[in-house]
Amino acid sequence: MVELRGVRHRYEGRLVLDLEHFAVRDGALLAVVGHNGAGKSTLLRLLALLEAPTEGRVLLDGVTVPRRAPAALRRRVTLVEQRPILFRGTVHHNIGYGLRARGVGHAVADRMIGEIVERLGLGPLLSRRRHELSDGEVQRVAVARALAVRPDVLLLDEPVSSADRASAGALYRALAAERAARPLAVCFASHQLEDAYRWADDIRALADGRLSPVTPENLFRVELPTGGGGSDTMKRVRVGGIEIAVMTDRTGPVVLAVPPTDIFVSREPLPSSARNVLAGRVTGMAIERRGAGVHVTADVGVELVAVVTAEAARDLALAPGSPVVFSFKASAVQVF
Amino acid sequence: MDFLAEGFRRAWALLVAGDAEVYGIALLTLKVAIVATVVACGVGLPLGYFLATRRFWGRRAALTVVNTALAFPTVVVGLLLYGLLSRRGPLGGLGWLYTWQAIVIGDVLLALPIAAALSAAAIQGVDARVRRTAETLGAGPWRTAWTVAREARFALAAVITAAFGQVVAEIGAAMIVGGNIRGSTRTLTTAVALYTSQGDFGLALALGLVLLAMALVVNVALQALQGRGSG
Numbered sequence: 277m278v279e280l281r282g283v284r285h286r287y288e289g290r291l292v293l294d295l296e297h298f299a300v301r302d303g304a305l306l307a308v309v310g311h312n313g314a315g316k317s318t319l320l321r322l323l324a325l326l327e328a329p330t331e332g333r334v335l336l337d338g339v340t341v342p343r344r345a346p347a348a349l350r351r352r353v354t355l356v357e358q359r360p361i362l363f364r365g366t367v368h369h370n371i372g373y374g375l376r377a378r379g380v381g382h383a384v385a386d387r388m389i390g391e392i393v394e395r396l397g398l399g400p401l402l403s404r405r406r407h408e409l410s411d412g413e414v415q416r417v418a419v420a421r422a423l424a425v426r427p428d429v430l431l432l433d434e435p436v437s438s439a440d441r442a443s444a445g446a447l448y449r450a451l452a453a454e455r456a457a458r459p460l461a462v463c464f465a466s467h468q469l470e471d472a473y474r475w476a477d478d479i480r481a482l483a484d485g486r487l488s489p490v491t492p493e494n495l496f497r498v499e500l501p502t503g504g505g506g507s508d509t510m511k512r513v514r515v516g517g518i519e520i521a522v523m524t525d526r527t528g529p530v531v532l533a534v535p536p537t538d539i540f541v542s543r544e545p546l547p548s549s550a551r552n553v554l555a556g557r558v559t560g561m562a563i564e565r566r567g568a569g570v571h572v573t574a575d576v577g578v579e580l581v582a583v584v585t586a587e588a589a590r591d592l593a594l595a596p597g598s599p600v601v602f603s604f605k606a607s608a609v610q611v612f
Numbered sequence: 613m614d615f616l617a618e619g620f621r622r623a624w625a626l627l628v629a630g631d632a633e634v635y636g637i638a639l640l641t642l643k644v645a646i647v648a649t650v651v652a653c654g655v656g657l658p659l660g661y662f663l664a665t666r667r668f669w670g671r672r673a674a675l676t677v678v679n680t681a682l683a684f685p686t687v688v689v690g691l692l693l694y695g696l697l698s699r700r701g702p703l704g705g706l707g708w709l710y711t712w713q714a715i716v717i718g719d720v721l722l723a724l725p726i727a728a729a730l731s732a733a734a735i736q737g738v739d740a741r742v743r744r745t746a747e748t749l750g751a752g753p754w755r756t757a758w759t760v761a762r763e764a765r766f767a768l769a770a771v772i773t774a775a776f777g778q779v780v781a782e783i784g785a786a787m788i789v790g791g792n793i794r795g796s797t798r799t800l801t802t803a804v805a806l807y808t809s810q811g812d813f814g815l816a817l818a819l820g821l822v823l824l825a826m827a828l829v830v831n832v833a834l835q836a837l838q839g840r841g842s843g
Contacts, residue, residue: 324748351750361741364762374749425750 277301277461278323278353278429283332285318285485293318293329293485300429305455306463307476315485316465317358320431323463324355351378354427358434358465360418362406367398367417370406374425388424396420396450412443419447423454432464448475494534494581496520500611502527510551510606518577521551521606531612538608539582541572542601543592550603554580558598561589574600615813622814623821634815638822641800644712645780645826648719652775655720656727657768661757663728664735665743675732681725686718686784693718693789710791715799718785723775730774734767735760769834776830780823800826 279299285292293315300306300323310316321327322334325345334341341349354374362370368389375385393399396416401409409417415435422430430451436444454460466472472479481488496515500522512519515532522532545553556576563570563586570589572582580602584592594600626634663675695701697709697717708714742763746756761768783801790797792806800823807816 321744326744326747347747347750347752350747353748354750355744355748357741357745359741361739361745363742363745363759373746373751377746377749377751377755421749 277335277337278325279335280319280322280329281333281335283322283329283334285322285327285332286330287318291485293322295319295332295485295487298323298480298487300431300461300463302428302461303455303459304461304463305475305477306461307472307479308463308465308482309467309472309479310465310482310488311467314482316467316482317433318485319482320355320433320463320465323429324353324431325350326355347377351425352427353429353431354422354425355431356415356418356422356433356435359411360414362409362414362417362421364406366403366405367409368402370417371398371421371424373421378425388426392420392424395453396423397446416443416447419450426458428459429461429463432462434466435464436466451475494536496532496578498530498532500524500527500530516578518554520609522609522611523607524609524611526611533610533612534580534604535608535610536571536581536583538604539580540603541582541584541588541592541594542603543599545601546603548603549605551606552609553601553603555599555601558594558596558600560596561594570594572600574602576600576602619813619817623818626815626818627821631818634818634822636795637798637800637803637819638826640712640798641780641823642826644715644719644786644799645776648716648723648779649772649776651716652720652723652779653727653772656724656775657731657761657771658757659724659728660731660733660771661735661761664732665757665760675729678725678729678732682729684722684725686722686782687788688784689718689721690785690788693721693785697789709789710793710797712790712797714789715786715797718789719779719782722782722785723778726778727771727775730771731768734764734771737767738763766838769838773831773834777827780826780830 277299279297280295281297283293283295283298285294298319308316308319318327322329325334325336325341328334328343328345334345336349336352351374363373371389371392372385375388380388393402396419398416398420401413401417406414419432419435435447451462455462464476498513498515500511500513509523509525511522511524513522513532520532520534524530540548540550545555554576556574558572558574559579560573561570562573569583570586572584572589572594574580574582582602584594592600659678663671663678693714694709696703697706697714698704699709708717738760743756743760746759751759781801783805786792786797786799787802787805790799790802792798792802798806800819804816804819804823807813807819
C-alpha cells in the first residue's frame with residue numbers, strides 16, 4: 277500500500293496539493309477525477325516516489341519513504357505519464373528497459389516482454405521506433421513497458437487521453453486481465469467521469485489540490501427500468517426519497533451524474549422546461565478556493581450539490597438552513 | 613600577393629615533405645588537446661548533469677560561476693597557473709612548469725567551464741519526462757543519467773566539439789605555462805605566433821593549415837557519429 281499523510285506540496289511557493297490522507301491500497305482499482313490543473317499529475321508523481329512532498333510523508337507499506345527514494349522502493353510503483361515518452365530505440369527495447377534496469381537476463385526478459393506484448397496486442401509494433409508510432413500506440417507501449425516490470429502499484433495519468441474509445445476499452449480490459457493474473461493495484465487519473473465510473477471500484481475527486489466531496493456526491497448508482505415511465509427515452513428513477521427524470525435508452529445498473537453546474541438554483545419553484553424540480557434546504561456552502569463559484573449543498577430528498585456564482589448566492593440570500601429549489605433538465609443527467 | 617602565394621607554396625611543400633618539425637608540433641598539440649578534452653569532459657559532463665538535475669542550496673550560484681568562467685581570459689588562467697606552478701608557487705615542487713602537462717592543466721581549466729555549462733544547458737533541454745520515466749521504471753542514478761544523456765547526444769557531441777575547439781585553439785595559457793620550447797612544449801598555436809613574428813610566414817601558414825585540418829577532422833568525425841545514432 278502506498279499512502280500520503282499530511283501532504284502539502286508546493287511549486288515555487290504555490291500550494292498545489294493539500295491532502296491529509298490518501299492511500300492506494302493493495303489490489304485497489306482507484307480513479308482520481310478532477311479538472312485539468314486539479315493536482316492529479318502531481319499526486320501521481322508523489323505516489324510514484326518521483327518527487328518528495330514539500331511537507332508530509334509518503335509511506336510504502338506503512339514505512340516512511342526517504343526524500344530521495346532509492347531505486348529498490350521506486351521499483352514497486354510505476355507511473356505512466358499523461359503523454360508518455362518513449363526512449364530512443366525500438367518498441368522491444370523500450371518494453372525491456374525496466375527489466376534491464378533490474379538485471380533480468382535476456383532469456384527471462386524476452387519471455388516477460390512476449391507475455392505483455394501478447395496481452396496488449398503489440399506484436400506488429402515490436403521493431404518500430406517512436407517516430408513510427410501513433411499517439412495511441414505510444415500510450416499502449418508505455419503501459420506495456422510499465423506492466424513488464426510487474427509493479428505492485430501501477431499509476432496511470434489520463435491513460436486514454438490520446439487513444440480512441442475502442443483502444444481505451446482494450447487498455448482497460450488488458451489491465452483487468454493483468455489484475456486477474458496477479459495482485460496489482462491500479463490508480464488512474466482522469467478528467468472523464470465516465471471512465472472513472474466504468475472502470476474503477478472507487479473514485480476520489482480532486483479539486484484545487486484537495487480531495488473534493490463535490491463530484492461523487494451528485495452520483496447515484498441506480499437500476500434503470502426497461503420500457504420507462506414516460507416516452508421511449510424519458511425515464512423516471514427513484515433515488516433515495518425522490519424521483520429523477522432521465523433521458524436515456526439504457527437499462528439495468530448504471531450511474532447517474534448530475535453536473536453541479538447544470539443545476540438551476542432558486543428560492544421558489546419557477547416555471548421552466550426543467551423536468552426535475554426539487555425543493556429542500558441548504559445544508560452547506562463552500563466557496564471555491566479559486567474562481568468565483570460557490571458550492572451549495574442542499575437536502576432535496578437526497579444530498580445534491582450545485583455551483584452558483586458568488587453574486588447569485590448573495591442575491592438569493594443563500595445560507596445554511598434557507599429554503600432552496602434545485603431544477604435541472606432530464607437531458608442534463610448523465611448516464612454511465 | 614606574391615608574398616601570400618609564396619607562403620602557401622612553402623606551406624604545401626612542408627606538409628607534403630612530411631617536415632619533422634611541423635608534424636612533431638602537430639602530434640604534441642593533438643596529444644595535449646585529446647588529454648585535456650578527455651579530462652575536461654570527463655569531469656565537466658557529469659558536473660553539468662549534476663547542476664542540471666539536482667536541486668541543492670547554492671545551485672544558482674554554482675551555475676553563475678560556471679557560466680562566468682566561460683569568459684575567463686586564457687592569459688589570466690595562464691598567469692594564475694604560472695603562479696601556482698612556478699618554483700616559488702604552492703605547486704612548484706611538481707616541477708611541471710614548462711612541460712606539456714602544464715599546458716594540459718591550463719587547457720582543462722579553460723575547457724572545463726565549457727563542458728560543464730554547455731552540458732548543463734543540454735541536459736536541461738531534455739524533456740523532464742525522460743528522467744522521470746527512467747526512474748519510475750526502476751533505473752538507478754547511473755542508468756538514468758545514461759538514458760538522459762542519450763536523448764541529449766547531439767547537444768553533448770557539440771559540447772565535446774566546443775571543448776576540443778577551445779583547447780586546440782588556445783594560446784595564452786600554453787604560451788605562459790608551456791614556454792613554447794622547441795621539441796617539448798611548442799604547440800601549433802604558439803608556433804604559429806612565433807614563426808609569424810620571426811617572419812617565417814610559410815611555416816606559420818603550414819602549421820595553421822594543420823590546425824584547421826585537425827578541427828575539421830574532429831567535427832566531421834563527431835557528425836558521422838551523430839548521423840549513425842539517429843532514431
